[in-house]
Amino acid sequence: MTISSLGFTLLILTMNLCVYSILGSLIGIKISSKALLKSAKNASYCNLITLVFSASCLVYAFITRDFSIKYVFNHSSLSMDPIYTWVAMYAGNEGSLLYIALVISISSFLTLFFIPSELNEAEPYIISILSGFLLFFVTVMIFLANPFDTFQNIPKDGRGINPLLAHPGMFSHPPLLMAGLATIVVPFSLILGMIFTGKFRNDGLDYIRTTSLLVWSILGIGLLLGSWWAYTILGWGGYWAWDPIENVGLMPWLIMTAFIHSIIVQRRRGMFRVWNVILIFLAFVLAQFGMFINRGGPVVSVHSFAASTLGYIFLGFMLFSALFCLIIFILNNHKIKSDNNVKSFLSRESAFLMNNFFLVAITFVTLWGLIFPLISELFANETVTVGAPYYNSVNGPVLLALLFVMGIGPNLSWRNTSKENLISNLLIPISLLFVSFILLLFFSARPIISSLSISVIVLVLSTILIEWIRASYKLTKAGTPWHISFIKLIINNRKKYGGYIVHISILLVAIGVIGINFYQIKVDKVLSVGEKIEIGNYKIELIEINENEYNDRREKIATFLIKDNRNKVITTMSGNNTFYPSFNMASIRAAINSNPIEDLYIIPSDFINESKMKLIVSINPLVWWMWVGGPVFVLGTLISLWPYKNRND
């Protein structure tokens, strides 16, 4: 038996276990057999064992460079740095499917292992949905995209890894994004399970919230890492290009953002039940849409690494999911009515509703931009490209409105906000908003929208800080030192204040976005060795161009000497343009000198000859803060997720 046949046999075993756990769960409910239900649950646990071993077979094949396996041949070579073995595993369609299946089995295991007693009745349905989802991926692998497919004649060397993937960001960006999209099935299955039992009320909501937050944060970190990768390697000079692959990751994240907010309302006030069901169904279908676009959908993308001919299989699955959700919703709509209604426009519930409305609006604007070229080609036979200007001009103001609600919402009380409360809570933040806006309007020569955006950030930040200061001060009155009061405040209300820290991380990202969109200075120039270019406070001299020839690539490196206005040397920077003949692909790495105020960003876009090159130089203010937003986002999510020791099971 070879390693490839072992891996494949384990996939077949997984498929059988999935079928057993689906049938066992459903028949177990029908005949009320606890033993059968438990057995089906155990079968679902076994999927983890079989898939861990199957994935290990593929990793082992990569480590030993077993080129008898087609997938290993296509995504590695003898000269590939061993450090990229993990990346190579999901660098193509078949391996990424195996990775997704592994993620689903891990998340299913954890979901079922930690399931609370409130969801006991729904558990068999949850098992069958999770196993059904896993079954789809395993079946596709077995019949259409086998990662263990072998050659008759073993090649001596492989093609190598896609050069764009040979980047530190690739160790975490694709796996997190794929994991985020795949694990949306967890909250989806929990809610669906509760609907099937006819009891989608408030029981189990904490568990749904926890799993949703986890999925949402995985997807969010994946997106942010993707931005960082695009900023450093692709040399687009940007962190976000509204590329279809980026958009299909963003849309489910936006809907999950709406969901984790509106589930708070359901938990606290027993409201928005139907809306929450719609949101989670939408997030699940959009995640399947993402899989379809990523795996050979009809939209052209610059970085779809898992492209295949299987796009229409995933389209079929997405349509099936959508139809399934629609039928379930129509049949069960009457069972999921809310306990209360929004009593006042000036209430926290109403702010959450507005937040949801804006998030859904951004999602649909993005979806429309993505599918419009297809519709146009299909019905009008016209090729249309929807680019960044469309997204920026439509989504920009909605995002601003969303930020504004983020600043106002926490100042509103649940149920209703009295006039006195409203004035006392909003007086300082709104005053700061106006003061900052007027100051920026007078002292900044940028468009009015940039001043407005910064003012709204001031509003949100002041809202959070004022609440922290006010609440800590109240606790300090009882004799506790201020810093301990602050920590106590966060520990006692982790969900709320963890959420505020996440809001701060969103503000940090927004600061970077505003900096690069409204305050960027950019110059295109052809430069010879020894020549200089001046931009902002920088003097940039091209000091040398080197060319290196490797087995798998030709690398041209440009080195720049950076001085300030007073001719004081700041640093030297290098950027490269590398061509990979076997992939017929060039990869550009920008030279970046980053600090909290601004990034000096040089893209070596073209090497004309040995001493002359074309480059794009820009000064990107405040981008550094965008990357600081990542760890702050993780910190906030962790605080928010940290459990309370008060359960009984």
Add this chain to the structure above:
Amino acid sequence: MLYLLIILILLACIIYVVYPFIYQSEHIDQLLYEKNIKIRKKGLISELNNELASGILSNDLYNQLKDDVDEMIDSELKNLNKNIKIIDPIEKLIQLKKNEKNN
């Protein structure tokens, strides 16, 4: 070696899947559900208490929201009693004693 590995995995899976049919545990704490609803109520009330202590909520609003939580949880407990027949451990003990006497 690889044959041995696949046989071991297969055996482990079969034993684990068949095990519930051989050993059937009947121990289910039916009161757990109710307990957890009450714990959730406690959690929601403690969140309100924290908000009151830190000055985010006024007393009036605190009372209104507390009433809402009471109402919401009470209706859940009522629904629970309708759907699940909860066996009180004391009731169970009395039943057991009665059975013993009868025997």
